[in-house]
Amino acid sequence: MPDLALAGERLIASVENARAPFAVDYTCITTNTPASPVSAETVWVTTPTITFRAGRAYRLTIKGLITVSATGSEGRIRVRRATVTGTTLFDSFRISTPNAANYGFEFSNVFLNSGASDIAVALVGTIARDSGAANYHVSATPAASPAYLLTEDFGPVADFPAATSLT
Secondary structure (H helix, E strand, O other): OOOOOOOOOOOOHHHHOOOOOEEEEEEEEOOOOOOEOOOOOEEEEEOOOEEEOOOEEEEEEEEEEEEEOOOOEEEEEEEEEOOOOOOEEEEOOOEEEOOOOOEEEEEEEEEEEOOOOOEEEOEEEEEEEEEOOOOEEEEOOOOOOOEEEEEEEEEEHHHOOOOEEOO
16 A cells, blocks of 8 residues: 655545554444244345545455255355445345355455545345255354454555445
8 A cells, every 4th residue: 555645745634544454443343133934135234324525546355154954055245335225335246155154254345436526324234044944144153253354444445446336
């Protein structure tokens, strides 16, 4: 990442505090989500409203454990803007669980607010079963292994020209 203070510029708090990466939000769950047939996309974690500054890129990291009840099923993890029908910021595509084994996941993606205005919105982590008959849920136990969604300011949008757009 390039330094945001150019040579010869005075380093002030507003510039110093904009150095990337830094955490903007960390939202976790510490109890399991209900195990149910989730053929429809279902929210398992929701952040508070986050203000995404104009001209900034953000990295999201989503981590947890998918618990599966049957063999031969496929599911997916997504991060969306506000609701299960909001803009997709991350899609794991299909996660195959052939042996009814649990699946630990940790994914990240970069997205950006290339608009002229700040955007204040919550993010949601979702889970869905694409095929098969398994019950899926996100496990967050023991408490030492929470499932979470971490959002970080990752730098200026110019550093990530092909990143996913928040809008």
